[in-house]
Amino acid sequence: MNPKLERLVYIGIIVVLAGYLLHLGKVKVELEKQIPITIDELYEMLGNSKLTVQIIDVRPYEAEDEDEEDEEELNYYTEAHIPGAIPFPDCDETKTPEDALPNINPYLPTIIVSKDGDPEIFQKCAEKFPFARNLKGGILAWDEEGYPEDEGEYEPPSAGGGGGCL
Amino acid sequence: MGKVERLLFWVAIGVLVISIIGMKIQISQLEAKVSQPAQVSPEGGEE
Numbered sequence: 001m002n003p004k005l006e007r008l009v010y011i012g013i014i015v016v017l018a019g020y021l022l023h024l025g026k027v028k029v030e031l032e033k034q035i036p037i038t039i040d041e042l043y044e045m046l047g048n049s050k051l052t053v054q055i056i057d058v059r060p061y062e063a064e065d066e067d068e069e070d071e072e073e074l075n076y077y078t079e080a081h082i083p084g085a086i087p088f089p090d091c092d093e094t095k096t097p098e099d100a101l102p103n104i105n106p107y108l109p110t111i112i113v114s115k116d117g118d119p120e121i122f123q124k125c126a127e128k129f130p131f132a133r134n135l136k137g138g139i140l141a142w143d144e145e146g147y148p149e150d151e152g153e154y155e156p157p158s159a160g161g162g163g164g165c166l
Numbered sequence: 167m168g169k170v171e172r173l174l175f176w177v178a179i180g181v182l183v184i185s186i187i188g189m190k191i192q193i194s195q196l197e198a199k200v201s202q203p204a205q206v207s208p209e210g211g212e213e
Contacts (some may be wrong), residue, residue, distance in 0.1 A: 003167040006167050006172075007167055010172075010175035010179070013179055014175070014178050014179060014182065014187065016188075017179065017183065018182060019198075020186060021182060021186050021189060024186060024189040024190065024193060025189065027193055028189060028192060028193050031193060031196040031197060031200055032196065034200050035196065035199050073170065078197060124180055128204075148186035
Protein backbone atom coordinates (compact mmCIF):
# COMPACT_ATOMS: atom_id res chain seq x y z
CA MET A 1 0.00 0.00 0.00
CA ASN A 2 1.11 3.54 -0.68
CA PRO A 3 2.77 4.75 2.59
CA LYS A 4 0.91 8.07 2.49
CA LEU A 5 -2.41 6.32 2.05
CA GLU A 6 -1.60 3.82 4.80
CA ARG A 7 -0.73 6.67 7.17
CA LEU A 8 -4.00 8.41 6.33
CA VAL A 9 -5.93 5.21 7.04
CA TYR A 10 -4.29 4.87 10.45
CA ILE A 11 -4.92 8.52 11.29
CA GLY A 12 -8.53 8.16 10.16
CA ILE A 13 -9.04 5.15 12.43
CA ILE A 14 -7.50 7.03 15.37
CA VAL A 15 -9.67 10.10 14.77
CA VAL A 16 -12.84 7.99 14.60
CA LEU A 17 -11.96 6.09 17.78
CA ALA A 18 -11.01 9.29 19.62
CA GLY A 19 -14.29 10.91 18.56
CA TYR A 20 -16.25 7.91 19.80
CA LEU A 21 -14.34 8.01 23.10
CA LEU A 22 -15.23 11.69 23.51
CA HIS A 23 -18.87 10.90 22.82
CA LEU A 24 -18.80 8.16 25.47
CA GLY A 25 -17.20 10.62 27.90
CA LYS A 26 -20.09 13.02 27.38
CA VAL A 27 -22.62 10.22 27.94
CA LYS A 28 -20.82 9.27 31.15
CA VAL A 29 -20.88 12.85 32.46
CA GLU A 30 -24.60 13.10 31.70
CA LEU A 31 -25.29 9.84 33.51
CA GLU A 32 -23.20 10.89 36.51
CA LYS A 33 -25.25 14.06 36.75
CA GLN A 34 -28.36 11.93 37.24
CA ILE A 35 -26.87 10.00 40.14
CA PRO A 36 -26.51 11.96 43.36
CA ILE A 37 -23.33 11.43 45.33
CA THR A 38 -23.79 10.10 48.86
CA ILE A 39 -22.28 11.81 51.89
CA ASP A 40 -20.00 8.80 52.49
CA GLU A 41 -18.67 8.98 48.93
CA LEU A 42 -18.06 12.71 49.31
CA TYR A 43 -16.28 12.22 52.63
CA GLU A 44 -13.97 9.63 51.06
CA MET A 45 -13.39 11.91 48.08
CA LEU A 46 -12.43 14.84 50.30
CA GLY A 47 -9.98 12.67 52.20
CA ASN A 48 -8.18 11.83 48.98
CA SER A 49 -5.86 14.74 48.20
CA LYS A 50 -5.26 13.39 44.67
CA LEU A 51 -8.85 14.18 43.71
CA THR A 52 -9.74 17.76 42.96
CA VAL A 53 -13.34 18.46 43.68
CA GLN A 54 -15.15 21.73 44.18
CA ILE A 55 -17.96 21.98 46.71
CA ILE A 56 -20.57 24.59 45.96
CA ASP A 57 -23.01 25.49 48.72
CA VAL A 58 -26.19 26.94 47.25
CA ARG A 59 -27.99 27.81 50.49
CA PRO A 60 -28.46 31.50 51.35
CA TYR A 61 -25.18 32.91 52.67
CA GLU A 62 -26.27 34.39 55.98
CA ALA A 63 -29.42 35.31 57.85
CA GLU A 64 -30.50 38.88 57.29
CA ASP A 65 -31.73 39.01 60.86
CA GLU A 66 -29.60 37.30 63.54
CA ASP A 67 -32.73 36.01 65.27
CA GLU A 68 -33.40 33.92 62.19
CA GLU A 69 -30.26 31.86 62.80
CA ASP A 70 -31.08 28.46 64.15
CA GLU A 71 -28.29 25.91 64.13
CA GLU A 72 -30.77 23.04 63.99
CA GLU A 73 -32.20 24.28 60.71
CA LEU A 74 -28.93 24.74 58.78
CA ASN A 75 -30.60 27.23 56.48
CA TYR A 76 -27.53 29.39 55.95
CA TYR A 77 -23.95 28.88 54.86
CA THR A 78 -22.56 30.79 57.87
CA GLU A 79 -24.35 28.48 60.34
CA ALA A 80 -22.50 25.39 59.15
CA HIS A 81 -20.92 24.22 55.91
CA ILE A 82 -18.73 21.47 54.59
CA PRO A 83 -15.06 22.46 55.02
CA GLY A 84 -13.80 24.15 51.87
CA ALA A 85 -17.29 24.73 50.46
CA ILE A 86 -17.72 27.86 48.38
CA PRO A 87 -20.93 29.84 48.90
CA PHE A 88 -22.94 30.38 45.71
CA PRO A 89 -26.50 31.09 46.90
CA ASP A 90 -29.12 29.88 44.40
CA CYS A 91 -26.27 29.63 41.86
CA ASP A 92 -26.74 33.37 41.44
CA GLU A 93 -23.67 35.57 41.11
CA THR A 94 -25.51 38.61 42.48
CA LYS A 95 -26.14 36.87 45.82
CA THR A 96 -22.59 35.56 46.16
CA PRO A 97 -19.94 37.16 48.39
CA GLU A 98 -17.41 39.00 46.24
CA ASP A 99 -14.39 37.13 47.57
CA ALA A 100 -16.01 33.79 46.70
CA LEU A 101 -16.70 34.53 43.03
CA PRO A 102 -13.09 34.28 41.76
CA ASN A 103 -12.75 30.85 43.37
CA ILE A 104 -15.69 29.33 41.51
CA ASN A 105 -14.47 27.28 38.57
CA PRO A 106 -17.25 25.91 36.34
CA TYR A 107 -14.97 23.32 34.74
CA LEU A 108 -13.94 21.46 37.88
CA PRO A 109 -15.79 18.37 39.08
CA THR A 110 -18.37 19.96 41.36
CA ILE A 111 -20.60 18.80 44.18
CA ILE A 112 -23.72 20.88 44.68
CA VAL A 113 -24.75 21.13 48.34
CA SER A 114 -28.21 22.38 49.16
CA LYS A 115 -30.09 22.10 52.43
CA ASP A 116 -31.68 18.75 51.64
CA GLY A 117 -30.39 17.75 48.20
CA ASP A 118 -33.20 19.53 46.34
CA PRO A 119 -33.12 18.31 42.68
CA GLU A 120 -34.63 21.58 41.40
CA ILE A 121 -31.81 23.82 42.57
CA PHE A 122 -29.37 21.17 41.37
CA GLN A 123 -30.86 21.31 37.86
CA LYS A 124 -30.46 25.07 37.85
CA CYS A 125 -26.80 24.81 38.92
CA ALA A 126 -26.05 21.94 36.55
CA GLU A 127 -26.48 24.40 33.67
CA LYS A 128 -23.50 26.37 35.01
CA PHE A 129 -21.36 23.41 36.06
CA PRO A 130 -20.97 20.77 33.33
CA PHE A 131 -19.38 18.27 35.74
CA ALA A 132 -21.76 18.70 38.67
CA ARG A 133 -23.27 16.10 40.97
CA ASN A 134 -25.88 16.62 43.64
CA LEU A 135 -25.16 15.76 47.27
CA LYS A 136 -27.88 13.32 48.33
CA GLY A 137 -29.64 14.60 51.45
CA GLY A 138 -27.72 17.88 51.33
CA ILE A 139 -26.13 19.48 54.38
CA LEU A 140 -28.82 17.98 56.63
CA ALA A 141 -27.61 14.44 55.85
CA TRP A 142 -23.96 15.53 56.24
CA ASP A 143 -24.73 17.10 59.61
CA GLU A 144 -26.77 14.12 60.77
CA GLU A 145 -23.88 11.76 60.04
CA GLY A 146 -21.61 13.92 62.20
CA TYR A 147 -19.04 14.62 59.50
CA PRO A 148 -16.78 17.67 59.98
CA GLU A 149 -18.24 21.11 59.46
CA ASP A 150 -17.02 24.67 59.53
CA GLU A 151 -19.03 27.65 60.52
CA GLY A 152 -18.80 31.37 59.96
CA GLU A 153 -17.90 33.53 57.02
CA TYR A 154 -16.31 32.22 53.84
CA GLU A 155 -12.52 32.39 53.92
CA PRO A 156 -10.84 32.18 50.51
CA PRO A 157 -7.98 29.67 50.40
CA SER A 158 -4.58 31.22 50.98
CA ALA A 159 -2.26 31.41 47.97
CA GLY A 160 -0.11 28.32 47.71
CA GLY A 161 -2.29 26.34 50.08
CA GLY A 162 -3.23 22.86 48.99
CA GLY A 163 -4.01 19.31 50.00
CA GLY A 164 -7.14 17.70 51.33
CA CYS A 165 -9.39 19.74 53.53
CA LEU A 166 -10.36 17.05 56.04
CA MET B 167 6.00 3.67 6.20
CA GLY B 168 8.50 2.31 8.74
CA LYS B 169 7.85 -0.56 11.10
CA VAL B 170 8.26 1.69 14.14
CA GLU B 171 5.69 4.16 12.85
CA ARG B 172 3.25 1.36 12.09
CA LEU B 173 3.79 -0.06 15.59
CA LEU B 174 3.12 3.33 17.17
CA PHE B 175 -0.15 3.64 15.24
CA TRP B 176 -1.22 0.21 16.47
CA VAL B 177 -0.28 1.13 20.04
CA ALA B 178 -2.42 4.28 19.79
CA ILE B 179 -5.32 2.31 18.34
CA GLY B 180 -4.95 -0.32 21.09
CA VAL B 181 -4.97 2.32 23.84
CA LEU B 182 -8.09 3.92 22.36
CA VAL B 183 -9.89 0.59 22.04
CA ILE B 184 -9.07 -0.34 25.65
CA SER B 185 -10.24 3.12 26.81
CA ILE B 186 -13.50 2.69 24.89
CA ILE B 187 -14.10 -0.74 26.44
CA GLY B 188 -13.39 0.67 29.93
CA MET B 189 -15.70 3.61 29.33
CA LYS B 190 -18.45 1.30 28.02
CA ILE B 191 -18.22 -0.80 31.19
CA GLN B 192 -18.46 2.31 33.38
CA ILE B 193 -21.43 3.58 31.38
CA SER B 194 -23.29 0.29 31.68
CA GLN B 195 -22.71 0.34 35.45
CA LEU B 196 -24.00 3.90 35.64
CA GLU B 197 -27.02 3.03 33.50
CA ALA B 198 -27.81 0.18 35.87
CA LYS B 199 -27.62 2.60 38.80
CA VAL B 200 -29.83 5.16 37.07
CA SER B 201 -32.49 2.64 36.13
CA GLN B 202 -32.41 1.06 39.59
CA PRO B 203 -35.52 2.17 41.52
CA ALA B 204 -34.93 4.10 44.76
CA GLN B 205 -34.58 1.72 47.71
CA VAL B 206 -37.21 2.11 50.38
CA SER B 207 -36.15 1.90 53.99
CA PRO B 208 -38.22 -0.08 56.53
CA GLU B 209 -39.46 3.21 58.05
CA GLY B 210 -41.09 4.00 54.75
CA GLY B 211 -38.80 6.88 53.73
CA GLU B 212 -36.45 6.82 50.77
CA GLU B 213 -32.86 5.86 51.50
